[in-house]
Amino acid sequence: MRTLKYVGAAVAVLLLAALATTYGVLRGSLARLDGKLRVAGLSAHVRIERDSRGVPTIEAANRLDLAFATGFVHAQDRFFQMDLSRRLAAGELAELFGPNALAQDRKVRVFRFRALAREV
Numbered sequence: 408m409r410t411l412k413y414v415g416a417a418v419a420v421l422l423l424a425a426l427a428t429t430y431g432v433l434r435g436s437l438a439r440l441d442g443k444l445r446v447a448g449l450s451a452h453v454r455i456e457r458d459s460r461g462v463p464t465i466e467a468a469n470r471l472d473l474a475f476a477t478g479f480v481h482a483q484d485r486f487f488q489m490d491l492s493r494r495l496a497a498g499e500l501a502e503l504f505g506p507n508a509l510a511q512d513r514k515v516r517v518f519r520f521r522a523l524a525r526e527v
Contacts, residue, residue: 438483448475455480497521 440457451468453476458464463480467473482489494500498516500508 438486440483446475446479 440461449472451472453468453472454466455476456464456466461484463484465473465476465480467476491500491503494503495511496515497520498512498514501512
């Protein structure tokens with residue numbers, strides 16, 4: 408009976424550790440929406456603020472920095488969508504969705520978009 412308690416406690420600790428690790432990894436993959444970042448490629452200070460609904464407002468000293476910040480915000484908000492579009496064009500959807508996406512991947516791979524993109 409004592410051994411069963413120890414095994415149960417060990418399993419519970421391992422389960423909690425696995426859950427905490429999974430939470431940390433998933434939470435860490437989210438875009439950072441607050442704080443300050445130093446980003447290479449800007450010529451002046453840029454301010455990005457989000458309202459309570461997450462809608463961004465961008466203030467920049469010039470158009471190039473504004474365009475850069477707009478792309479940065481799009482990348483934060485639409486990373487999964489951009490990754491999905493990239494995989495669709497390359498014929499790599501089955502990596503995410505499994506065998507159900509193989510037919511779509513086969514149709515797209517004929518065009519060799521990945522190889523053509525590398526040549527450019």
